[in-house]
Amino acid sequence: MAGVVEYFDELIATDQRVEPRDWMPDAYRATLIRQIAQHAHSEIIGMQPEANWLTRAPSLARKAILLAKVQDEAGHGLYLYAAAETLGVPRDELVDALLLGRHKYSSIFNYPTLSWADVGTIGWLVDGAAIVNQVPLTRCSYGPYARAMVRICKEESFHQRQGYDVLYTLTRGTREQRRMAQESVDRWWYPSLAMFGPPDAASTHSEQSMAWGIKRHSNDDLRQRFVDLCVPQAEVLGVTLPDPDLRWNDERGHYDFTPPDYDELMAVVAGDGPANRDRMRHRRRAHDQHQWVRDAAAAYAEKNR
Amino acid sequence: MAGVVEYFDELIATDQRVEPRDWMPDAYRATLIRQIAQHAHSEIIGMQPEANWLTRAPSLARKAILLAKVQDEAGHGLYLYAAAETLGVPRDELVDALLLGRHKYSSIFNYPTLSWADVGTIGWLVDGAAIVNQVPLTRCSYGPYARAMVRICKEESFHQRQGYDVLYTLTRGTREQRRMAQESVDRWWYPSLAMFGPPDAASTHSEQSMAWGIKRHSNDDLRQRFVDLCVPQAEVLGVTLPDPDLRWNDERGHYDFTPPDYDELMAVVAGDGPANRDRMRHRRRAHDQHQWVRDAAAAYAEKNR
Amino acid sequence: MTALAIADDALIAAQRLLAWVSRAPTMEEDVALANIALDQLGVARALLSSLGDEDELAFHREAHEFRNCLLVELPDDPGGSVWGDFGVLTAKLLFLAAYQKMLYDRLADSEPGALGAVAAKARKESAYHLDHATQWTLRLGDGTAESHGRMQDAVDALWPYTHELTGLIERADWLAIVEPVLAKATLARPADGWQPTGGRVGRHTEHLSYLLAEMQSTHRAHPGATW
């Protein structure tokens, strides 16, 4: 036993990858399961806000791009559940934990998509924030998760450019398209900042995750990195980020900005965002009303073994 | 018994009204029940094709007019079921006969409404044909039916003018509105002619109904009357009735016209019109899925007697 | 509380209600719901006409320009089918009519001009709507076990959205109408928790834009046409 513990510690200390066959501390395993599952759930729930505009995309080209993107999200969910399964929990159990409300998913998906511009803004800001959060995870100490993140980050970065392109087209469009783009950015800016979680001072779990090489940067550091990336992009787009106190701080070498309303974040996490109930009802309905289909597939497979 | 039979014969012979309290032959009663119920069913099923445009009416004024019209149809259904009930059959039984397919309704409602112009055309042609069919029924020998028809014909004639007005506005509108009006009239003309039933030579039931003062004119006479009414109206509207052989016959003092395709009529009556299945599924669903509501109302009424 | 918000409440409520016509639990209810929809449509038209061209306002605004409360835009079936749940319909109508009745009473007594005149007529109509919804709430709440459960589910699901029904109206006054109805119907009065808002500033649910896409489709397909 001593050997495996030392081997694990050695892997962590030398920034190598822990693999499914390796011994790992129970808390490390539990932390990873929680985090990977939450990430998988987010991909699956995250299909909904964008799928909301699939039937109404304003051009066939954009419809195809959006469809491929939502499909990628389902694919990411599948990789991530597979990564979580390497830790010994079957997907069904994880899905049940989501449906029963025992697991969370990213709170950003509890905001509604109210215009076509939201498809652009989600790509630009939400996928942008996800990438900032996730790129460090490509070096996560758990091998299967790190490898899944390499592929996912590549695709997310593609989605982010597509979203930016949607907004870019809108901001060069008619007066009403420009209004739509700005109004969308106004709604999504603070929820996107909130994607990095509570401020470091209030963040639980972080220290141990850092030590284990699961987390690499603090919430506030990542949030700052995101703001610094967005400001020049917003300038090129020609949209105003809805923060009157957003300005360059020469001393810090970063932009100063107003942090998101963490009380709002906590309310959304707790279930009281604008769309929590809709998202969960949708997911449960997709699952529940197709029990007969899954039963049929199982019965057929059984007959034809 | 001889007295009541003579009284009945006397009423018929002198064109007076038979009332619910009066003795009447079983066949007279059965014929009336069938006819009044079919008429009631037609009002109820007839809500569907027009209700199909309620959510999409192109102006609020037209939306309100259409809504009031569809409401009137429900009202007509209720009067007519009440008239049928005076003959001793409760409404529930009649409704069941409709839902189980034992009773028919007017085949005209088995055609779909494919454009807003159909709301106009149904008013003009379908309600127009209904009025030609029904005005003689205001003198029907059965009192409750005759009185219901007085009220219904008054409202139908109002609906007919509204439909004509919808088309009149379209034919004075944009090129696309004019096309829409013409295309709609093209689709509804022959089905409207078919509303008068099979040609006299092939019509069953007619002779006895005539003798009893239930029916006053032959199918072909009424059809001719309808055509004679429509032709000048179509000219004012500026739509072409889709019959190359339609022309004035000086000798007959009527318009010659191509009769409808009675094979098609028979197919639609038999269940194979474009929308028979949709109409019946809609009606059954409205009924079946609200059983719980009717049960609740009954249970509450029972508790609060 | 602007005239536009009052008009939009009525317009969107009418649009949801009229989707029931030909689908109601009884034929009498087809007539009644058409009637209530006509009343709502009448208020919407009168107020929109006082603000501009009624059709321009109804058919050429985007979702973010509508000022209706969220309650009226919610589907009667959460699955988005036109085949709604009659319990949801009833609970929405009860909550809305109680609010509209009080609002119109107040406006009829205080507002000169178009708004006051519309309200004076509409208060009577709302009293009928409230009575109709009350009767159904009692029947469903105190009917069968199934209807009780369905009605309670509807009340629970919609309750959060009633917090937006304020403005000129005090919630306490609204509760004074609604709570006794729920009690008499043997329904539990839900706890106050989540209080979604946004309708009055044009921040709606995802449902409104679908409703508008359908409602506006014929009008918009024919730019510049007269109907």
Place this chain on the structure above:
Amino acid sequence: MTALAIADDALIAAQRLLAWVSRAPTMEEDVALANIALDQLGVARALLSSLGDEDELAFHREAHEFRNCLLVELPDDPGGSVWGDFGVLTAKLLFLAAYQKMLYDRLADSEPGALGAVAAKARKESAYHLDHATQWTLRLGDGTAESHGRMQDAVDALWPYTHELTGLIERADWLAIVEPVLAKATLARPADGWQPTGGRVGRHTEHLSYLLAEMQSTHRAHPGATW
């Protein structure tokens, strides 16, 4: 059989299919249905582009200008909800894919130019769609009693609309693909009776205009805009 009809079949089929994404019975099926929808959309775009401006054709025609067969426009749920019945989806896809596969095979071999090139690519995709639909038909038809019943209902309800799937294709050839699948799935092959048509001449069901109102809403709300 015009290129426009082929394009419209694919476009309307894609529009129905993509409404399933995020609602499928399994996550794998979300991926698969998105894939099939993307294939259909790809064919539609390639053909519409060969006929004119793809967006002009997709977003500015009225229902009567569409030439798709009735089968593809039918809702996956007869109640009009976006929450469809998976049996209906499966039967529609089986019937359509069998037809499209044969059609594309034939066009790939006979047509020069855009149509032939599109068909050469699409025949492989259709083969996959057909296989996918076949697998589900077997699972549902020969799965549980419930799934068998639902699948049979779907097959029965849709069968009349398959008579319109002709033109370049002989029905006997289509039957030669479909009948063995039904048989293997223990499903009864419905009798041929009612044979609704009209799609190819623009005479559709009442369902198409609703589908188009939604599909075209964003595009039409912004005349002259670029996306």
